Amino acid sequence: ETGVTQTPRHLVMGMTNKKSLKCEQHLGHNAMYWYKQSAKKPLELMFVYSLEERVENNSVPSRFSPECPNSSHLFLHLHTLQPEDSALYLCASSQRTSGANEQFFGPGTRLTVL
């Protein structure tokens, strides 16, 4: 595997379900991000983890719960979602060093909430 991978690529869930999205980066980076991409809104940052600590929680509802067990893996745990949470969820990674800001994205998980 190379780059940033995400599983599953597609997910359909009911409002009462609990599911998790997984992201893995193979770039040796130490920062990871979750973004939400909706049809009608720009890409929105949800969470940032740097050196496995959450740096930014961008006012995301508590029904989204991130987890970063190590620098290579990032999860987004989902529970009691709403239909408006249907979107493409993108993971990205970068290296936290001076002058390095480039973020590299995975292919995303297309989530549909029924």
Added chain:
Amino acid sequence: GENVEQHPSTLSVQEGDSAVIKCTYSDSASNYFPWYKQELGKGPQLIIDIRSNVGEKKDQRIAVTLNKTAKHFSLHITETQPEDSAVYFCAASRGWNAGNMLTFGGGTRLMVKP
């Protein structure tokens, strides 16, 4: 917080012509400005970026210009090809002083007609 506006939302050009996409940002402390290309079913791919200490950067057919005083930056694609057809996003960031958060523009759908 930062606000990034991107224009136009759609752009149609003839193969071989040039394409220009413009973005404005609101936070004068932003110092990193990447451009991403997103093809159908894929995550955004970084194509070029520029930092606030540079006015222009070029990579083959792609160039980016930055005007810090006016707080705007532009993407220029010359000799467009059908494979350039995609959605392009600009973004702005204050770097690791602010968690390396990216604020994205709304995107431009570029269509290159053969």
